[in-house]
Amino acid sequence: MSLSRVFGVGIAVLLLAGVPLLLSQGLVNAAIQMLIAALFASAYNVLCGQAGMLSFGHAAYFGVGAFATVHAMNAVGGTGLLPTPLLPLAGALGGLAIGAIAGWFATQRTGTYFAMITLAIAELLHALAPHLKGLFGGEAGISSMRMPSMGLGFGSTTQVYYLTLAWVLVSLALLYVYTLTPVGRLALGLRENGHRLRFLGYDVHRLSVLVFSISAMFSGIAGGLQVVSNEAANYVVLDAQLSAAVVLNTYIGGVKVFLGPALGASLMTFFGYAVSDLTQSWLLYQGTLFVLVMLFMPEGLAGLFRASSQLRRQIGLARLVPVLLAWIAAAALLTAGIAFAVELLQRMFSQDYRALAGATPGGAWPAIALFGRSWLPSDASTWAVPVALLACGGALVYAVRRGVEGLQSRGERGMGTAAHNAEVAL
Template identity: 70%
Template sequence: MILAQKIVVAAGVAVLAALPVLLSPSLVNASIQMLIAVLFAVAFNLLSGQGGMLSFGHAAYFGIGSFATVHAMSALGGNGLLPTPLLPLAGAAMGLLAGVAAGWFATKRSGVYFSMITLALAELLHALAPHLKGWFGGEAGISTMRMPAWGLTFGDSNQVYYLTLAWVLLSLALLYLYTLTPVGRLTLGLRENANRLRFLGYDVHRLGVLVFAVSAMFSGIAGALQAINMEAANYVVFDAQASAAVVLNSYIGGVKVFLGPALGAAAMTFFGYAVSDLTRSWLLYQGIVFVLVMLFMPAGLAGLIQALAGHLRAHGLRRMLPVSLAFLLSTLLLAGGIVFTVEMLQRFFSQDYRSIALASGWPPIALFGREWDPLSPLTWLVPALVTGAGVAIARLAGAAWLRLKDAAPARPGAHATANAHRNPA
């Protein structure tokens, strides 16, 4: 199992290294954003998933790292305080300092109170930033330029991509090594039972501050990479939407697995990139995905993959394939029905369509290569039938899955164990 995981990780790194060769420049820029979102999500998960402290304002430390890096890039007459490849250290340093300061106050409380304190700190910074023009540049933000260093110009998106990839891989490796240390194991104890740690003599508050600061430091590195990529920083990076996005990404990916948030961040980044150009309702779809994951896959995408791997080992591919295909078909049908309904309603209630309707009646709505009469019952019968078929297939697949589990053979040694319990002599 460990060997297989290492092979998967190595293959993933190889694919990431080859992306600039395979993708267009616009997709390379999307890949840079994906890598930054991955690091931010994993750093956030150290605090939330592993430490059990749900922060609603983690974009504050991402933004602080971003602005610190912009100032470092502009220092010394534009030559930069550090060479371009080392600029994320500025974001790490300021993220760490801000994490220690904010964490000292936030970790004095737990649960909902902790979450509200982190949200309040982030919103306070978001409100003050436009007025502190010397630090944050006001409404326009701060712009700068990447300087050549180490024989590289960093004027090409491919060079920025590989710089981002190197820092993300290094940061992920350090975060993973942190989880293997005694302090990393105590972080899990902080999530499971902080009172027990306190009873055992550990300083829970100091441990919480440490976890908060480490998470903020790596969030600052993610913000630094964002500043290097964009060559600018704006106070909107402190917005609550940025904090909400990392929460969504992490829980969609799965907070119980180290790389689960990375999977969620990668999937949702490319989902937003692909869907935002096609529809105005892409944020609604993102919310629907989050709700469905929380309802039916609370362990996230990573938990789903782990469960599928376990079931394949237990039942075999021949038995699992029909059930899996049935679930996949039902998912596609349900998605089709939801998308049809949302897109029709979005167009129907849009201001432009309402203006046309008041002037010349209710014209057909163009969708999926044809025109649909919004007042015809047949139009709305289409998504109803598609959605109904998806629900019916999902029910059949669920029943087949229950039968498969009931017919599963007993584990080796189970009968012997049961006999031993019945006949202890």
């Protein structure tokens, strides 16, 4: 790792350590969920991004880790099988055990068949959980309490945050070290060409099970941290929605950069926390963002930093700043246009609005209150607003792309001229 990256990671850790001192308790609680989601996405990326095995049921190992942890919290008459700071170890063992068993079966096949097997295993656990009340507590789930340990009461959100932060940082460090080991490097071979690994004499099935188990173990740690934070576990943690969320978060962040999934999971978790109270359509925005990232930024949000760094080397920092500002302005215009249209349509098709329109004399559409103003759906000027915003944003995107292409071509010609002059001088 280069010195600049080490410096950047150090600054990020210091900022994370200062979160409880800078934010309210509500935002600290949101930060805990962001850290857990970041670890879960990074663990999933070990399997999906690095080994190329797309799993549709990774919530199973997150959930198993959660229930293993809550049982450890309630063991031995409620005094706890493990001290509170070590409780995620129970989640790690649970995730590792179930992951090894499920991985042995799932990795018998590859590609789409592998994905379907992982989905079937997760759905099987999700369907059985409400009926196995001794293990999963039925529909009510299982609750517990954090016990004081090592001189700490763990009754405050701040203490839980620092415990979560410590586990997430240690886990991410271990995952990074794993990527540098021979097993981690061979996992890249699984993604690129598993048949060639088999031809070279490696036991591909055993390697696949090992990678699957490592991913499930760290997913179990994330589930354990979730229980430590919430002091409860319900079979909902095994739901397919959680499996879908980690896939979306990982690809939005970027599977080719180690911290890309953590970035995507953190941002999308905060997005849900901040936007879910403002609109009923926040899941639609999340899905739209995923589609846009897959279409126009297949390397994810982390790829933006790589592209920006490459562009800076090509055109220079002085020219890069206006380009970035123009991209931000274009994104703001497009976001405003999409949000205006979605919110207006959502209110128009809501049951309350249709009932109000039916009670209006003459069948006229009543005005809709949106963004501090009233808008008439029957008025053309109402729909002209999102159209104008989208048109301006699209035009700005086109202009910026053309401008960047021109700057890049001039930069390449300049580099070619410099190389020619150097050859002549020699």
